[in-house]
Amino acid sequence: MSIRGKAAIVGIHEYESRFDPQASELSIQADSISRALDDAGLTKDDVDAMYSHSGFLLAEYLNIFPDNIDTTQVGGGSYEFHIAHAAAAIAAGQCEVAVISYGSTARTAQRAIGTGGTATRRVPFHPEGFEAPYGTTTVGIYGLVARRHMHEFGTTSEQLAAISVSTRQHAMTNPFAVMRDEITVADVINSRVVSDPLHLLDCCLVTDGGGAFVMTSAERAKSLKKKPVFVLGAGQAVAHPGMGTRDLTTIAAAQSSKKAFAESGVKHKDVDLLMAYDSFTITVLTTIENLGFVKKGEGGPFVAEGNLTLKGKLPTNTDGGGLSSNHPGQRGIFLVFESVRQLRGERDGNQIKNAKVAVAHGTGGGLSVRHSGGTVVLSTEV
Amino acid sequence: MATEQQPYRKPLPELHPEIAPYYTGGLRAELMIKFCPNCNISFHYPRTVCPECLKSDTVWRRASGKGTVYSYTITYQNLSPGFREEVPYVLALVDLAEGVRVMTNIIDCDPKDVSVGMPVEVTWERAEELAIPKFRPQKS
Amino acid sequence: MSVRGVAAVVGIHEYESRFDPQASELSIEAESARRALDDAGLEKSDVDALYSHHGWNLAEYMNMFPDVIDTTQMGGGSYEFFAAHAAAAIAAGQCEVALVTYGSTGRSGGRAVERNPIRGRVPALPDGFEEPYGPTTLGRYALVARRHMHEFGTTSEQLAAISVSTRKHASTNPFAVFRDPITVDDVLNSRMVSDPLHLLDCCIVSDGGGAFIITSAARAKDLKKKPVYILGTGQAVAHPGIGNRDLTTIAAGQSHKHAFEEAGVTHKDIDLLMAYDSFTITVLTTIENLGFVKKGEGGAFVETGALDLDGKLPTNTDGGGLSSNHPGQRGIFLIFESVRQLRGEREGNQLKDPKLALAHGTGGSLSTRHSGGTIILSTEV
Numbered sequence: 001m002s003i004r005g006k007a008a009i010v011g012i013h014e015y016e017s018r019f020d021p022q023a024s025e026l027s028i029q030a031d032s033i034s035r036a037l038d039d040a041g042l043t044k045d046d047v048d049a050m051y052s053h054s055g056f057l058l059a060e061y062l063n064i065f066p067d068n069i070d071t072t073q074v075g076g077g078s079y080e081f082h083i084a085h086a087a088a089a090i091a092a093g094q095c096e097v098a099v100i101s102y103g104s105t106a107r108t109a110q111r112a113i114g115t116g117g118t119a120t121r122r123v124p125f126h127p128e129g130f131e132a133p134y135g136t137t138t139v140g141i142y143g144l145v146a147r148r149h150m151h152e153f154g155t156t157s158e159q160l161a162a163i164s165v166s167t168r169q170h171a172m173t174n175p176f177a178v179m180r181d182e183i184t185v186a187d188v189i190n191s192r193v194v195s196d197p198l199h200l201l202d203c204c205l206v207t208d209g210g211g212a213f214v215m216t217s218a219e220r221a222k223s224l225k226k227k228p229v230f231v232l233g234a235g236q237a238v239a240h241p242g243m244g245t246r247d248l249t250t251i252a253a254a255q256s257s258k259k260a261f262a263e264s265g266v267k268h269k270d271v272d273l274l275m276a277y278d279s280f281t282i283t284v285l286t287t288i289e290n291l292g293f294v295k296k297g298e299g300g301p302f303v304a305e306g307n308l309t310l311k312g313k314l315p316t317n318t319d320g321g322g323l324s325s326n327h328p329g330q331r332g333i334f335l336v337f338e339s340v341r342q343l344r345g346e347r348d349g350n351q352i353k354n355a356k357v358a359v360a361h362g363t364g365g366g367l368s369v370r371h372s373g374g375t376v377v378l379s380t381e382v
Numbered sequence: 383m384a385t386e387q388q389p390y391r392k393p394l395p396e397l398h399p400e401i402a403p404y405y406t407g408g409l410r411a412e413l414m415i416k417f418c419p420n421c422n423i424s425f426h427y428p429r430t431v432c433p434e435c436l437k438s439d440t441v442w443r444r445a446s447g448k449g450t451v452y453s454y455t456i457t458y459q460n461l462s463p464g465f466r467e468e469v470p471y472v473l474a475l476v477d478l479a480e481g482v483r484v485m486t487n488i489i490d491c492d493p494k495d496v497s498v499g500m501p502v503e504v505t506w507e508r509a510e511e512l513a514i515p516k517f518r519p520q521k522s
Numbered sequence: 523m524s525v526r527g528v529a530a531v532v533g534i535h536e537y538e539s540r541f542d543p544q545a546s547e548l549s550i551e552a553e554s555a556r557r558a559l560d561d562a563g564l565e566k567s568d569v570d571a572l573y574s575h576h577g578w579n580l581a582e583y584m585n586m587f588p589d590v591i592d593t594t595q596m597g598g599g600s601y602e603f604f605a606a607h608a609a610a611a612i613a614a615g616q617c618e619v620a621l622v623t624y625g626s627t628g629r630s631g632g633r634a635v636e637r638n639p640i641r642g643r644v645p646a647l648p649d650g651f652e653e654p655y656g657p658t659t660l661g662r663y664a665l666v667a668r669r670h671m672h673e674f675g676t677t678s679e680q681l682a683a684i685s686v687s688t689r690k691h692a693s694t695n696p697f698a699v700f701r702d703p704i705t706v707d708d709v710l711n712s713r714m715v716s717d718p719l720h721l722l723d724c725c726i727v728s729d730g731g732g733a734f735i736i737t738s739a740a741r742a743k744d745l746k747k748k749p750v751y752i753l754g755t756g757q758a759v760a761h762p763g764i765g766n767r768d769l770t771t772i773a774a775g776q777s778h779k780h781a782f783e784e785a786g787v788t789h790k791d792i793d794l795l796m797a798y799d800s801f802t803i804t805v806l807t808t809i810e811n812l813g814f815v816k817k818g819e820g821g822a823f824v825e826t827g828a829l830d831l832d833g834k835l836p837t838n839t840d841g842g843g844l845s846s847n848h849p850g851q852r853g854i855f856l857i858f859e860s861v862r863q864l865r866g867e868r869e870g871n872q873l874k875d876p877k878l879a880l881a882h883g884t885g886g887s888l889s890t891r892h893s894g895g896t897i898i899l900s901t902e903v
């Protein structure tokens with residue numbers, strides 16, 4: 001048995017504001033759930049499963065009593081894990097209508113996601129005790145992978161910058177994106193170095209935001225308002241330093257993508273859209289390689305040729321990504337929103353022609369230390 | 383040995399018995415790494431339970447203290463106290479001769495002189511009752 | 523489709539020590555994982571799913587790379603939620619061998635489970651409407667006890683009877699922290715901590731943890747021990763809603779319905795109840811909300827010794843959180859004792875030929891927001 005085609009995404013809502021001091025994490029989720037249910041043509045009473053890090057706090061806020069609750073926290077990739085878990089619960093008959101939601105006020109709260117370091121003095125010994133004393137920042141944790149990738153494969157800062165440039169081109173078509181002015185490779189290279197070799201424009205933004213989506217059984221999906229987007233395959237993985245032996249350019253995506261592609265029966269060449277978590281440019285590069293779209297080490301030349309643009313071989317992060325549109329801290333949910341918009345043909349101004357298959361891959365945690373990778377293959381057809 | 387004159391402001395680990403020798407070995411100038419006699423392997427970070435066989439008769443071994451840089455990043459921005467005053471500093475992963483990789487800082491050199499593959503050796507930074515293992519270029 | 527009989531618990535290990543300053547949460551989990559795998563006759567390399575609040579930290583500690591990861595945090599009831607989620611993942615073909623773990627150094631870490639640790643500014647929702655008034659964990663449960671007494675005439679003596687029965691069970695458990703028999707008077711004469719709850723109405727604080735292994739029913743047949751099948755699962759949360767909650771109705775009132783329906787068994791078939799016992803009132807409301815007795819009849823029921831080994835509903839036969847151990851989230855121990863009893867491995871306090879056990883975990887705070895996870899386990903499909 002597999003979950004292939006058993007469940008579908010039938011409603012989405014991306015919270016529009018990128019800076020909303022009036023909102024709370026719970027209000028963003030509740031508002032988004034309400035509007036995602038509208039999008040699907042469902043109501044709160046239909047919901048019997050809830051996937052959110054806010055757990056019973058959100059159940060209370062919404063005054064709902066779901067029969068299935070999952071709060072799995074694996075960082076920014078959590079939402080792809082939630083899809084995998086919800087698809088299994090739906091397939092196993094534990095629930096029928098699941099809402100998956102996220103809300104964050106990172107910008108209002110002035111959270112320094114990338115460079116805040118570690119505030120507390122005595123940190124837990126496993127694993128922070130072996131890292132925080134040396135001044136780890138999120139950017140530094142990713143910078144280590146970038147440096148190693150450059151060393152092993154000759155990847156250049158210009159190639160990484162090409163990812164920022166393509167992503168910005170997409171953002172220019174998104175009215176809600178924070179950064180919409182065109183940039184060049186030189187702009188990226190000339191921006192301040194935050195953690196060498198990563199420049200400011202290699203890094204994602206910090207914003208408020210969130211959203212919600214609704215999943216249901218393939219059967220029930222057929223009678224709802226919008227064209228269903230079916231879940232064809234889902235893979236979950238974590239990667240970590242192991243015993244102090246890990247190959248830094250091999251990330252969780254390598255493991256999770258195998259399962260997701262095998263389950264879906266989809267080939268890489270069939271994929272019309274890639275939504276790859278873009279906390280940093282190096283995240284996108286290693287994701288493309290580890291998902292198997294190109295061989296390891298070939299990612300740099302591939303992205304430098306403009307393949308991530310709408311006309312390229314692998315249109316990627318067509319909403320403008322975390323690099324230019326928004327990044328409230330855990331961006332994996334937005335990969336799902338844009339995939340659904342593209343597969344429904346609702347992506348005004350940047351629509352891929354007749355898109356049939358999208359792959360969303362969320363990465364959470366620290367790329368050079370411990371992180372998660374969740375791959376989902378989505379399609380207009382079963 | 384590097385010393386801190388000011389009160390130490392950077393994060394320090396809880397000194398739990400499971401991991402303590404890594405952060406106290408330096409008081410005797412010894413870099414201590416965990417070893418499983420059943421599997422005949424070294425591993426890091428240190429654990430009571432071997433991550434291969436899951437048995438608990440693991441032992442501490444003194445490491446050579448020599449290694450090479452596997453990757454590094456020069457950190458220009460870190461807002462947390464202690465490190466805020468130290469930027470730019472080198473955050474690095476070092477492959478030890480014993481076959482395990484540790485996170486550390488490369489000190490006692492210009493950050494711009496650090497490179498992947500560079501031979502380094504252990505040194506210590508005293509911090510309260512601890513000695514934090516750090517690395518510096520090997521003296522040839 | 524349902525998860526009935528699709529998966530089975532095939533290996534367990536309860537960490538023996540109740541106070542172990544050398545151990546860490548991760549070492550307790552890793553050590554217990556090995557011994558639970560041994561119990562099942564499986565290897566670390568067989569594991570392809572991980573259910574633990576330590577998520578990737580435990581994966582790193584054990585150097586493993588599971589294909590399914592679930593860190594659902596539902597407080598003390600998390601382990602019944604994990605069992606439900608693992609059964610679904612196995613049914614859906616996402617994994618075959620799931621490892622569920624828990625480790626806590628609640629005692630040696632000096633954690634005061636019974637005190638309120640929050641100081642300064644608290645999050646607006648929901649703490650902002652509760653913390654300013656000084657609710658302790660105990661106080662949050664005592665509110666339910668007071669209301670139950672008011673509505674149904676439940677007495678402190680009746681609640682004390684739960685402590686007495688549980689202590690009887692603990693006296694047969696060599697690892698239990700408290701093993702000397704107690705009387706109803708002992709409970710009533712113990713210090714009042716949050717009226718109407720006395721010290722002996724409360725669980726203890728210990729170190730500990732453990733692990734169990736779930737696999738498919740097909741694979742379970744070839745393993746070392748007699749499989750304990752998962753027949754039914756139910757998950758629920760309860761919360762103050764819009765400020766209108768009936769305090770004596772808890773999440774168990776919802777979760778048990780799905781579990782019984784899925785399992786296709788009735789209350790009278792249940793040989794063992796493992797009911798989360800953070801406090802005596804937790805047990806009382808659990809028994810009522812699971813439907814073993816009507817609301818308000820729980821007090822009279824427990825007073826007759828119904829929870830003893832020869833009672834109508836033997837309950838918490840390991841000595842529970844009240845007497846054996848409570849490292850903070852006790853739901854995993856409900857599974858361990860259920861499996862021991864169903865395997866016939868509960869030396870000194872074995873039920874005669876039990877076929878069905880019900881484990882119900884409660885997490886969070888009974889009067890405010892909490893979870894309820896119900897699992898029905900059986901020797902047969």
Ligand SMILES: [Zn+2]
Nearest residue numbers: 418421432435
């Ligand atoms: Zn070993």
